């Protein structure tokens with residue numbers, strides 16, 4: 505069984521800036537992953553990261569997520585892809601420096617979508633990497649789209665595709681970003697309270713309480729994250745999704761399957 509992680513673009517970058525990577529946070533998270541792998545040599549991880557203030561800005565500016573027609577200028581597509589890769593290089597190099605054998609797999613090189621949904625993605629090299637105890641790293645990316653021309657595929661959509669359409673069944677997905685899902689966007693409403701557990705009892709209510717990102721974001725913020733994760737849990741009832749803040753001790757504990765006093769767990773029951 506595999507563990508999937510996403511380093512959210514909202515914590516590894518400053519989303520209100522431009523290409524503002526938070527190197528301290530990335531380093532801390534990389535060391536947390538190294539520590540968990542040292543403590544549990546059987547830990548098999550697929551690591552994804554978002555685009556934060558790198559890809560989202562270009563995608564929004566050039567409308568890559570809405571679709572660029574075949575005959576139109578595709579410079580915006582290229583700029584978005586390049587920005588996503590610049591952040592990817594930083595993340596992978598930081599993981600390597602922390603002794604995590606990270607290998608990058610650029611999704612757009614082998615993926616196609618239709619109306620923003622992944623239709624094909626060559627994931628066999630990711631499975632090969634896992635067999636060699638490497639840590640495959642993927643990232644939210646651009647895509648060529650058979651219906652709208654181009655699209656943006658979020659990290660969560662990639663992890664969902666891996667979970668449902670590849671042999672890599674995750675038991676846990678850990679999303680590092682906001683410290684929890686709250687009763688309202690905590691950056692807009694100081695009275696927002698954390699929601700420790702989301703399950704079939706309260707999912708409908710939680711969806712009403714969650715919204716978009718406070719910065720440039722073409723993949724929908726917290727609401728679409730929860731929708732996608734719930735969709736996945738409906739198909740994989742044993743799956744547990746944990747949302748935590750960028751605290752390295754919490755990440756190591758979550759990777760080792762320890763129960764946490766903070767964060768939000770999403771599970772069927």
Ligand SMILES: Nc1ncnc2c1ncn2[C@@H]1O[C@H](COP(=O)(O)OP(=O)(O)OP(=O)(O)O)[C@@H](O)[C@H]1O
Nearest residue numbers: 512513514554556681686688689714715717725726
């Ligand atoms: N109820 C809520 N609880 C927590 N966050 C919320 C809520 N509603 C909206 N948000 C917003 O959602 C944001 C997280 O979504 P976002 O897509 O920006 O995160 P991310 O996945 O880390 O980023 P990226 O897409 O760049 O990887 C938070 O920063 C917050 O502003």
Ligand SMILES: C=C(C)CCOP(=O)(O)O
Nearest residue numbers: 554555559644658659723
């Ligand atoms: C904007 C781009 C290139 C990817 C978005 O992926 P996400 O940050 O995981 O939502």
